[in-house]
Amino acid sequence: MIGRLRIGTIIRRILLVIAAIQGATLIGLRIVDVWRKRKRAPAVFPRLPPRSVTVGGSEVTVYTYGEDLYADMLDAIRQAKEQVFFETFIWKSDAVGQAFKQALFDAADRGVEVYIVFDEFANLVVPRRFFNFPSHLHVRRHPLVASPLRIIRNSGRDHRKLLVVDDKAAFLGGYNIGSLYATDWRDTHARLTGDMVWDVQNAFIDYWNLFANRRRPALPDSGAPIWTPTIRIHRNIPRNLVYPIRGMYLEAIDRASHHIYLTHAYLIPDEDMLAALTRAARRGVDVRIIVPKESNHIVADWLSRGFYNQLLSAGVRLFLYQGAMVHAKTATIDGQWSTIGTANIDRLSLLGNYEINLEVFDPGVARQMEEIFSIDSSNTIELTLESWNRRNLMVKFSEAVLSPFRPLI
CATH class of the missing domain: 3.30.870.10 (Endonuclease Chain A)
Structure with a gap:
């Protein structure tokens, strides 16, 4: 009986220590974020006219x-x-x-x-x-x-x-x-x-x-x-427990045979989305994702970083957008399919919020989206697996400490 009490006490103390470390990490990130925003230079980035x-x-x-x-x-x-x-x-x-x-x-x-x-x-x-x-x-x-x-x-x-x-x-x-x-x-x-x-x-x-x-x-x-077969509107409706945007993405990624270009403000994929992207890269699809180097939510950035190793190891190419917050939620695949909308690649958007996305099956729209992706890519730095693995141990430790929060966002 005494042994069980001691084990329970030890477990509680360990959990309290972990919670304290997580809290300190979140506070530290918040301080860094406030300082970073005060020092941020005016945004400059390339763009195309409508x-x-x-x-x-x-x-x-x-x-x-x-x-x-x-x-x-x-x-x-x-x-x-x-x-x-x-x-x-x-x-x-x-x-x-x-x-x-x-x-x-x-x-x-x-x-x-x-x-x-x-x-x-x-x-x-x-x-x-x-x-x-x-x-x-x-x-x-x-x-x-x-x-x-x-x-x-x-x-x-x-x-x-x-x-x-x-x-x-x-x-x-x-x-x-x-x-x-x-x-x-x-x-x-x-x-x-x-x-x-x-x-x-x-x-x-x-x-x-x-x-x-x-x-x-x-x-x-x-x-x-x-009825228009070439353009569709998909809506997440939590009240009705309907979340078609996630299914739209998974189906389109599964069909890809040549390239997938994603631009997303927050990249915190669930297991199925992560598996779909890595499977596509491993079968030879050119998978490229643009994300902010520094977004407006520093905690979301650090949660997203926890997936970089898996993505890069599978051959997915990651590009960090410079000099401005990229807030787009877009994708284009194989010169045929594109989507523009409000849903991020995270659980809040795909399994939580009211969202709306446009889905277009048209080569003309896909060409325009590919041109936008190319212009945006000119304002990025590619993150390689080698450079990612060189980040310091404190950064890796902080990412690990925050990993339990990934399913919440």
Whole structure:
């Protein structure tokens, strides 16, 4: 009996020591992150102007610079005549955020039906008065805390970023709303016109109607006028336990025979995603992944680093983006398939949050995405297995200490 008590005491002390080390590591990373952000130079990175590609009955325009995107989004809102659906994860109260707020107010004042969704958790640091809206706008604040009655099914954040105007144009991708993202972040967004606008509109309507009530009536929900085989919209819906974006990625990676080009802000793959990427590389597919050298979440960076050895050992090539935060969530495979959206390669996005991704089967879009990948690659440093293995023991120890947190992100 005494021996068992001693063993229990030893185990508890070991667990406390481990927890203390993990806590100290997280605090240390936070201090480094604050110092790093204060010393960060203005962002400079190469970019391409927006260009359009016709796909079936739709037109796809790809944006890689925030100012270009925001100008077209604001122009679309200002020309709206019937309705605007606006949904964002982060909405800053700076000049860009105020411009969007004013454009939405003006649209509502001239009789346009304006529907707004934003995530409360993502905007905790934004002054609450910024989110005061007049009563003639329809607003849903994705709640900070899920309903205790459905805590698992309601716990996902609303990580989507989309805009639909008058059945005429739809925008979706990685860009949040704020001045920082306009010039200092490298992100990717798409505009759709034509047949596919309905699909993005329907994604907003379905989300809105999930939470309809007497104060927030449901929106009319009509069937699709056209089925488009070359472009699809995939939506993660935690309320319904539906997560198709992960399956989309796994299926596309499994089909790859020549090359896979991924650009992601946060690379923390689960076992299946890691296996799919390494299997592809081992069968001779040219797998290349661009990730930030330093992202806006230093802990996510260190959790991601725990996968570098497995990826590099399998032949996956990793490229670290320099001089700016790359926040894109894109991929293109074999000159045929591409995706642009809001989902990162991590568990929060693929098995947790409300997300939306565009999937395109078109060589023209793939060529454009490959050109963007090439331009971005010119602003990277390739990380080799040899250089990665030379990192110091303290860094390796810190990565190991944080490894238990990987399944949480």
